[in-house]
Amino acid sequence: MAVSVSAALFAAVLAGCSSDSSSEEPAGGPEKSADRGPITLATGKDTTGTIQDQLDRWNKDHPKEKVTLIELPESADQQRQQFVQNAQTKSDAYTVLNLDPVLVSEFAAxxxxxxIPAGDFALDKMLPSVVETGKYFGKQYAVPFNTNAGLLFYRKDLLDKVGAEPPKTWQEMKDTCAKVAKLPEGKGVDCYAGQFDKYEGLTVNFSEAVTSAGGTIVDEQGKATVDTPEAKKGLQFLVDGFKDGTFPKSSITYQEEDGRRAFQAGKLLFHRQWPYQWTLANATDGSSKVAGKFGIATLPGLDGPGRSSLGGLNLAVSKYAKNKATALDFMKYFASEENARTNLEVTSSAPPYAALYDDPALQKKFPYLATLKQSLDTALSRPPVVRYGDATAAIQESASAAMNGKKSVDDALAEMQKNLSAAIDEK
Structure with a gap:
């Protein structure tokens, strides 16, 4: 999941790595359809438990155009697999797809x-970098439902006890962990965890480590660049984390929910996570032992603040769907600023609308909004490689081998460079 990608690089990567169909522009679109009726929303597992309520509101007002929720697995890789299978069989089972933004180019190509008709959506009110994730060859194929940037959740109560501020560098984080470990309250509290299982989350965490060390995954010509000293420092941080005990051994299999549960149980001092954890970790129903005891900061890096990978979810219309006119109207509702505000208030998910970050009432309720906006401002999009499945698999395979001690950092990066280049260059 690469980083350091400008709008100009998007085109360069796409031009250099597209399959035969990538140069073709998909014809037609939902704006040309007048078909109305029941539709489906295919999305990853709703860990917030809120999507059905949103669909119920729509269904109440549109009894002849009801939306049925299709929940896919929690794993991003398994979600992609099912989306691809549905498309390759030209099935109409999925109408509106809630996609990881990095998949938009692959699916459009x-x-x-x-x-989709860009003018039908309030894209001018959204963060420009987020809107760009829905484009392919300058045309809009998806509209942002939400966005995402990685944040550092930390136990403020324990940092206060040792007189520490949120760390800006990896070394500061390790030093703070060593101090907290000496406290009676620090017993049984591990230092740090991210998403380290061999799935899409590892691609995100590897990318953030590399860019937070000053490296890149691809250069401005769209070529793989993971055989550099900077990339080595990034992967070395992840490898050393398991060797020196900075990361608990169990976190080698952590996905988002595994780490969330560990943090809420009071087992982590620092946790790299998406904003949705805020509401769940602050629950006062007994499910969280750290409610009111934690804070949020930007990710640390090698020599200063780190950089997040840009995440989120984008809504798109399946080529093979029925009732596309209904699909468009539903997307306008589901991706509206009003719904984005509701999602922020209920689930603490990051909205794509710029004005919500400056809203005084929201800032009071979610004091981390300024930090989240800062993280989003410096977040880097993964390159929209048409053969993205191969590219992310190359990153995951090699990074996981190094972190598990099966390959040296040098050998892992050499292998990754070779396989990532093949994924980018293959026609």
């Missing part, structure tokens, strides 16, 4: 999703 393969003509699995339709171009």
């Amino acid at each position: 393969n003509q699995w999703i339709d171009e």
Whole structure:
């Protein structure tokens, strides 16, 4: 999941790594359809438990155009697999797809999703970098439902006890962990965890480590660049974390929910996580032992603040769906600023609308909004490689081998460079 990618690089990467169909522009679109009726929303597992309520509101007002929720697995990799299988079989089972933004280029290039009428959505009110994630060759194929940037959740109560501020560097984080470990309250509290299982989350965490060390995954010409000293420092941080005990051994299999549960149980001092954890970790129903005891900061890096990978979810219309006119109207509702505000208030998910970050009432309720906006401002998009499945698999395989001690850092990066280049360059 690469980083350091400008709008100009998007085109360069796409031009250099597209399959035969990538140069073709998908024809037609939902704006040309007048078909109305029941539709489906295919999305990853709703860990917030709120999507059905949103659909119920729509369904109450549209009894002849009801939306049925199709929940896919929690794993991002398994979600992609099911989205691809549905498209390759030209099934109409999925109408609106809630996609990881990095998949938009792949799906548009393969003509699995339709171009959407950009003027029908309030894209001018959204963060420009977020809107860009829904584009392919300058045309809009998806509209942001939410966005995401990685944040550092930390136990403020324990940092206060040792007189420490949120760390800006990896070394500061390790030093603070050593101080907290000496406290009676620090017993049984591990230092740090992210998403280290061999899945899409590892691609995100590897990318953040590399860019937070000053490296890149691809250069401005769209070529793989993981055989550099900076990339080595990034992967070395992840490898050393398991060797020196900074990361608990169990976190080698952590995905988002595993780490969330560990943090809420009071087992982590620091946790790299998406904003949705805020509401869940502050629950006062007994499910969280750290409610009111934690804070949020930007990710630390090698020599200063780190950089997050840009996440989120984008809504797109399946090429093979029925009732596309209904799909468009539903997307306008589901991706509206009003719904984004509700999602922030209920689930603490990051909204794509710029004005919500400056809203005084929201800032009071969610004091981390300024930090989140700062993280989003410096977040880097993963490159929209058409053969993204191969690219992320190359990153995951090699990074995991190094972190598990099966390969040296040098050998892992050499292997990654070779396989990532092949994924980018293959026509």
